[in-house]
Amino acid sequence: MPEFLTLLPPQDALKKILAYLTANPAPEQVDSDQALGRVTASPVLAPHPLPEFPRTTVDGFAVRAADTYGASESLPMYLNLIGEVPMGAAPNFELDSGSCALIHTGGMLPPGADAVVMVEYTQSARPKEVEILRAVAVGENVIEIGEDVRLDQVVILAGTRLRPAEIGGLMALGIAQVDVARKPLVGIISSGDEVVPPQQRPAPGQVRDINAYTLSAVVMEAGGETRMYGIVADTRHAMQAAAERARRECDLVVITAGSSASTRDLTAEILDGLGKPGVLVHGINTRPGKPTILAVCDSVPMIGLPGNPVSALVNTYLFVVPIIRTLLGEQPRPDAIRPARLTINLPSQAGREDWVPVKLISSIEGEPSGVMLAEPIFGKSNLIFTLARADGLLKIPADANGLAAGEIAEVYLI
Amino acid sequence: MPEFLTLLPPQDALKKILAYLTANPAPEQVDSDQALGRVTASPVLAPHPLPEFPRTTVDGFAVRAADTYGASESLPMYLNLIGEVPMGAAPNFELDSGSCALIHTGGMLPPGADAVVMVEYTQSARPKEVEILRAVAVGENVIEIGEDVRLDQVVILAGTRLRPAEIGGLMALGIAQVDVARKPLVGIISSGDEVVPPQQRPAPGQVRDINAYTLSAVVMEAGGETRMYGIVADTRHAMQAAAERARRECDLVVITAGSSASTRDLTAEILDGLGKPGVLVHGINTRPGKPTILAVCDSVPMIGLPGNPVSALVNTYLFVVPIIRTLLGEQPRPDAIRPARLTINLPSQAGREDWVPVKLISSIEGEPSGVMLAEPIFGKSNLIFTLARADGLLKIPADANGLAAGEIAEVYLI
Numbered sequence: 001m002p003e004f005l006t007l008l009p010p011q012d013a014l015k016k017i018l019a020y021l022t023a024n025p026a027p028e029q030v031d032s033d034q035a036l037g038r039v040t041a042s043p044v045l046a047p048h049p050l051p052e053f054p055r056t057t058v059d060g061f062a063v064r065a066a067d068t069y070g071a072s073e074s075l076p077m078y079l080n081l082i083g084e085v086p087m088g089a090a091p092n093f094e095l096d097s098g099s100c101a102l103i104h105t106g107g108m109l110p111p112g113a114d115a116v117v118m119v120e121y122t123q124s125a126r127p128k129e130v131e132i133l134r135a136v137a138v139g140e141n142v143i144e145i146g147e148d149v150r151l152d153q154v155v156i157l158a159g160t161r162l163r164p165a166e167i168g169g170l171m172a173l174g175i176a177q178v179d180v181a182r183k184p185l186v187g188i189i190s191s192g193d194e195v196v197p198p199q200q201r202p203a204p205g206q207v208r209d210i211n212a213y214t215l216s217a218v219v220m221e222a223g224g225e226t227r228m229y230g231i232v233a234d235t236r237h238a239m240q241a242a243a244e245r246a247r248r249e250c251d252l253v254v255i256t257a258g259s260s261a262s263t264r265d266l267t268a269e270i271l272d273g274l275g276k277p278g279v280l281v282h283g284i285n286t287r288p289g290k291p292t293i294l295a296v297c298d299s300v301p302m303i304g305l306p307g308n309p310v311s312a313l314v315n316t317y318l319f320v321v322p323i324i325r326t327l328l329g330e331q332p333r334p335d336a337i338r339p340a341r342l343t344i345n346l347p348s349q350a351g352r353e354d355w356v357p358v359k360l361i362s363s364i365e366g367e368p369s370g371v372m373l374a375e376p377i378f379g380k381s382n383l384i385f386t387l388a389r390a391d392g393l394l395k396i397p398a399d400a401n402g403l404a405a406g407e408i409a410e411v412y413l414i
Numbered sequence: 415m416p417e418f419l420t421l422l423p424p425q426d427a428l429k430k431i432l433a434y435l436t437a438n439p440a441p442e443q444v445d446s447d448q449a450l451g452r453v454t455a456s457p458v459l460a461p462h463p464l465p466e467f468p469r470t471t472v473d474g475f476a477v478r479a480a481d482t483y484g485a486s487e488s489l490p491m492y493l494n495l496i497g498e499v500p501m502g503a504a505p506n507f508e509l510d511s512g513s514c515a516l517i518h519t520g521g522m523l524p525p526g527a528d529a530v531v532m533v534e535y536t537q538s539a540r541p542k543e544v545e546i547l548r549a550v551a552v553g554e555n556v557i558e559i560g561e562d563v564r565l566d567q568v569v570i571l572a573g574t575r576l577r578p579a580e581i582g583g584l585m586a587l588g589i590a591q592v593d594v595a596r597k598p599l600v601g602i603i604s605s606g607d608e609v610v611p612p613q614q615r616p617a618p619g620q621v622r623d624i625n626a627y628t629l630s631a632v633v634m635e636a637g638g639e640t641r642m643y644g645i646v647a648d649t650r651h652a653m654q655a656a657a658e659r660a661r662r663e664c665d666l667v668v669i670t671a672g673s674s675a676s677t678r679d680l681t682a683e684i685l686d687g688l689g690k691p692g693v694l695v696h697g698i699n700t701r702p703g704k705p706t707i708l709a710v711c712d713s714v715p716m717i718g719l720p721g722n723p724v725s726a727l728v729n730t731y732l733f734v735v736p737i738i739r740t741l742l743g744e745q746p747r748p749d750a751i752r753p754a755r756l757t758i759n760l761p762s763q764a765g766r767e768d769w770v771p772v773k774l775i776s777s778i779e780g781e782p783s784g785v786m787l788a789e790p791i792f793g794k795s796n797l798i799f800t801l802a803r804a805d806g807l808l809k810i811p812a813d814a815n816g817l818a819a820g821e822i823a824e825v826y827l828i
Contacts, residue, residue, distance in 0.1 A: 032612075036631045050797065053618045057795055059675055087648070087677075088608035090618040104675065106608055106721065108619040148797040155799055163828060164631035164730075165801035168624040168723055171612040172798050194502035194520055198446075198585040204467045204504035205522040210582040217450045217578035234501070261473055261518065263501075307520065309582055316578075334774045334805055336750035336827055337784045360748045370751045370824045381471055383464065383562040384586050385569055387579035391748055410784045413750055414577060 007285035009398055010318050010353055013294055016280050018322065020296040023159075023329030024251060027179040032170040035162050037223060038180035039328040044156035046173055049146030053090070054109040058141045061100040061122055061130055062113035065138040076123070076131040085110060100130050109142060116141040149173075159331035161223070183225045184327040186320070187246035187253040188212050190231040191239060192263055192307055197231060210384050211256035211305065211312040218316045222324040224252070234263050240270050243302070247274055251327055253302040254320060256312055257291075264291050267304040271295040274302065285398065286353045288382060289315040310382035314355045314393060317414070336413040338392065340374035346394075347402040357390035358411055374411055390414065421699035423812055424732050424767055427708055430694050432736065434710040437573075437743030438665060441593040446584040449576045451637060452594035453742040458570035460587055463560030467504070468523040472555045475514040475536055475544055476527035482549040490537070490545040499524060514544050523556060530555040563587075573745035575637070597639045598741040600734070601660035601667040602626050604645040605653060606677055606721055611645065624798050625670035625719065625726040632730045636738040638666070648677050654684050657716070661688055665741055667716040668734060670726055671705075678705050681718040685709040688716065699812065700767045702796060703729040724796035728769045728807060731828070750827040752806065754788035760808075761816035771804035772825055788825055804828065 008016070027041030056062065063079060071077040079100040085091045085107040095101060095112030103109070103116060118141065121134040149155055155173070156166055162178070170178060190212045198208045209231055216226040227250060232242045239255075246253040255271075257264045272278040275297030284292050288311035293304030301323050305312040325332070340360055348354045358374040374394050379386040392411040396403055403409055422430070441455030470476065477493060485491040493514040499505045499521040509515060509526030517523070517530060532555065535548040563569055569587065570580055576592070584592060604626045612622045623645055630640040641664060646656045653669075660667040669685075671678045686692040689711030698706050702725035707718030715737050719726040739746070754774055762768045772788040788808050793800040806825040810817055817823055 033627055033630070036634060050799075051621070051795075052616065055795070086619070087606065088610075088620050106606075106621065143795045148793065148795055149799060156802060163802075164628045164635070165727060165798060165804070165828065167631045168628035168727065168798040169802040171624045171627045172622055172723070174612055174615065174622055176613060192501065192520075196502075198588055199590060201588065202466065205500070206502050207465070207520065208586055208588055210585045213447055213585045214578045214582035216447070217581045220450060221578070309586070313579060313582065334752055334786060334827060337752060338748055338750075339753060339784045370753045372748060379562065381465075381469070381557045381562055384579060384582040385464075385563060388570060388577075388583040390579070413748060414579065 007283045007290065008281050010284050010286050013281040013284050014319060014322055017294045017296060017301055018326055021301060021323065021326050024181055024184060024327045026182045028182050029177045030180055032167060032176055032178050035178050035180060036164070036167055038162050039223060039330045040156055040158050040160045040162065041179040041181045041329065043154045043158045044170065044175065044178065046149045046151060046153045046155050047175065048173070049151045050149035050172060051143055051145060054145060055143050056103050056105060056107050056109060056116040056141055057143060058116055058118045059105050060103060060116045060118040060141065062095060062103045062109050062116050063100045063132070063136065064095060064097055064113060065115040065136050065140065067097060068117060068132050068135040071132045071135045073133050076133050078125065079130050079132055081128050081130050114138045157331060159329045161330055161333065181328045183223060184251040184324055185227055185249070186219045186224045186324070187227050187229055187250035188215055189229040189242050189246055189253065189255045191234055191255060191257055191267070193234045195231050210309045211307070214309065214313050214384065215254055215256065215316050215320065218321065219324065222321045223328055224324045234266065236266060236270065239266060243270050243274055247297055247300045247302065250300070252323055253300060254305060255303070256305045257307050264304065264306065268293050271297065271302050271304060275300070285351060286355065288355065289318070292319065294319065308382050309384040310357070310386055313387055338370065338372060338411045338413060339408050340372045340394065340411045341408050342403055342405055343373055343375045344405050345402065346376060346396060348396045348400065350401045351398055353398045354396035355393045356396065357386050358392060358394045359389065360391040360411060371408060374409065387414065421697045421704065422695050424698050424700050427695040427698050428733060428736055431708045431710060431715055432740055434713070435715060435737065435740050438595055438598060438741045440596045442596050443591045444594055446581060446590055446592050449592050449594060450578070450581055452576050453637060453744045454570055454572050454574045454576065455593040455595045455743065457568045457572045458584065458589065458592065460563045460565060460567045460569050461589065462587070463565045464563035464586060465557055465559060468559060469557050470517050470519060470521050470523060470530040470555055471557060472530055472532045473519050474517060474530045474532045474555065476509060476517045476523050476530050477514045477546070477550065478509065478511055478527060479529040479550050479552040479554065481511060482531060482546050485546045485549045487547050490547050492539065493544050493546055495542050495544050528552045571745060573743045575744055575747070595742045597637060598665040598738055599663070600633045600638045600640050600738070601643055601664035602629055602640055603643040603656050603660055603667065603669045605648055605669060605671055605681070607648045609645050624723045625721070628723065628727050628798070629668060629670065629730050629734065632735060633738065636735045637742055638738045648680065650680060650684065653680060657684050657688055661711055661714045661716065664714065666737055667714060668719060669717070670719045671721050678718065678720065682707050685711065685716050685718060689714070699765060700732070700769065702769065703732065706733065708733065722796050723798040724771070724800055727801055752784065752786060752825045752827060753822050754786045754808065754825045755822050756817055756819055757787055757789045758819050759816065760790060760810060762810045762814065764815045765812055767812045768810035769807045770810065771800050772806060772808045773803065774805040774825060785822060788823065801828065
């Protein structure tokens with residue numbers, strides 16, 4: 001399986017592997033107040049309507065609308081004030097024609113009332129009497145039972161990543177527990193004879209393992225869990241044993257290869273023999289990240305990432321994150337993309353998609369809304385600190401021959 | 415302290431309260447691999463240079479550059495192949511003039527070598543001999559000691575929220591623990607006589623507490639911790655006791671008021687008497703969220719949020735999140751803002767900043783990069799599900815008289 005026979009565009013490569021995957025079917029139930037960031041495994045239905053009683057949306061006076069017809073500043077209507085609706089309880093009176101009741105935002109309409117006049121359009125003339133200065137229609141300033149949410153209405157779709165607003169929605173309906181997709185377990189295998197654990201002081205020629213940790217952090221952010229398989233020796237036997245074990249135990253396996261071509265070739269050979277269909281993509285038309293390998297072995301997606309930390313992290317965003325989202329059954333939401341104006345020319349090769357770490361700078365006077373300036377960060381060796389200094393990754397699309405200074409491009413915030 | 419005497423623009427209101435706050439000075443040490451999302455309390459210095467040995471950035475042959483001068487396809491230079499640099503170890507040989515060594519990306523240059531010729535520009539003629547087809551300059555394809563990171567260089571600034579890239583950077587330098595800002599403790603007090611805990615079945619006239627939970631979720635996302643003080647009765651005594659206790663115990667206190675004006679007035683009165691300087695802002699020129707109260711009581715920021723769940727959540731994003739970031743000492747990063755083209759006209763009042771929940775839809779052919787369509791979501795009662803259906807909040811700036819269909823506006827992803 002030689003490297004780079006054909007370089008696929010990243011979107012095509014991703015499609016190729018996603019075609020083999022299905023959403024993880026095993027849901028688990030968690031407490032709603034602990035469910036932030038989890039993805040719903042089934043639709044959430046309203047167990048009762050909202051509101052459950054007719055409520056006012058304003059401060060004012062509950063009335064029968066018919067009693068107010070014709071009311072105006074010059075010709076007010078006079079209604080008897082028969083009481084005040086208490087907050088948090090049903091009023092203990094009914095409203096007859098010719099009468100009204102003081103009511104506060106969110107309060108329950110008394111039986112007999114069908115509208116609310118805002119306090120701004122009233123005047124209190126004498127005790128127990130209210131002047132109505134404007135007519136209201138039936139239902140005005142009132143939310144009827146079920147007007148917000150009907151009984152059994154789907155309020156949260158399956159595949160929704162729960163944000164603060166959804167947590168609030170669950171609480172509004174008294175749903176204390178929610179079915180969410182089990183977190184996909186992502187096995188991480190490090191390789192490369194030059195790689196040592198971060199806790200270890202590297203000898204000359206050695207470097208610390210970075211990729212297992214950046215990858216693990218991205219997996220956690222994306223809603224997965226990680227299992228670390230440590231640093232495996234660059235031998236067929238050791239690599240194969242680790243890859244087989246991880247394939248059995250995990251929902252997704254990522255091997256971060258050493259920096260040498262031989263390690264990457266070994267990874268590809270092993271992934272190709274681990275189960276059907278084997279390697280789907282070997283070589284992607286991006287920079288950085290060309291040597292990435294995508295495989296599916298007996299239904300388990302397996303990815304070989306290049307050893308270079310920037311390449312590895314960029315391709316984690318391009319492939320590992322979408323695969324985790326697919327396994328979670330997550331419905332897509334708009335990505336955090338900001339348009340930004342390039343400060344310098346960025347050459348690139350037509351047909352290849354480039355991802356350039358950039359610093360975003362407040363835009364100058366007169367820019368359209370939200371457009372910032374993007375200043376590329378270059379480093380000879382694509383050190384991880386190139387990304388640590390960046391606010392995001394600027395995309396040079398494959399169909400561009402680079403981008404000129406002053407052009408606006410998409411920056412994916414990282 | 416009557417409501418709404420003067421309505422401040424949200425940016426001015428925020429500045430007014432932030433002026434009283436300083437970054438929380440108490441750092442704590444956490445394991446670097448558990449530090450994702452935490453904010454550094456002090457700058458991180460490199461304990462050693464990176465790389466620690468001269469490395470090659472390519473696969474090829476380590477050489478003395480002078481030996482390659484004049485080499486070309488038509489007139490190659492011939493060098494003796496004296497060995498291969500092992501991955502992960504220092505080479506056990508020196509390079510003399512006229513010789514070269516096979517080296518793999520990331521490998522350590524042998525003593526005597528000062529450049530690397532890419533394998534593409536070489537040819538192996540006879541065993542133990544390599545044809546060099548192109549000259550290299552001293553240092554070409556080599557990263558010198560400290561070229562990426564110098565000893566004692568600041569690699570991560572104080573106030574940096576740690577992302578996967580920074581976690582990787584810490585690992586690269588073997589920094590196992592990192593000083594981060596202690597998570598600000600945010601006390602949450604619910605009020606409103608109509609409000610019951612979410613676990614409870616509301617009686618007619620009652621609604622469940624939503625705001626404490628949405629708020630708590632946003633606080634966790636922003637890097638704070640929450641302490642819940644439960645639902646407090648709408649009496650001066652109960653509110654005052656809860657507010658005083660929370661002020662003593664927390665770094666920031668948020669009171670979510672009931673929906674009635676009297677509860678909000680009570681909140682303002684209590685906050686004004688709880689410590690100096692008291693209420694700074696009462697009423698903000700936004701929709702939703704006008705009745706928000708900002709106070710500082712003996713150095714503790716205290717916020718009164720309106721009872722309406724959408725108002726409460728919008729103002730949590732506008733005020734609570736920036737205050738948490740300030741307490742963390744966090745340096746700003748670009749917000750997740752997407753430009754989007756409005757599908758309909760949105761009227762608004764000049765001078766007031768509006769935040770409209772919108773659904774984002776893939777843009778049509780021919781739009782500039784990253785611009786989506788924004789479809790406003792309306793609901794009579796600003797129910798929490800208005801936000802649960804939204805991808806973000808569209809901002810109608812205060813200086814606009816609304817926005818017309820087809821205009822591009824900023825959408826803050828939520």
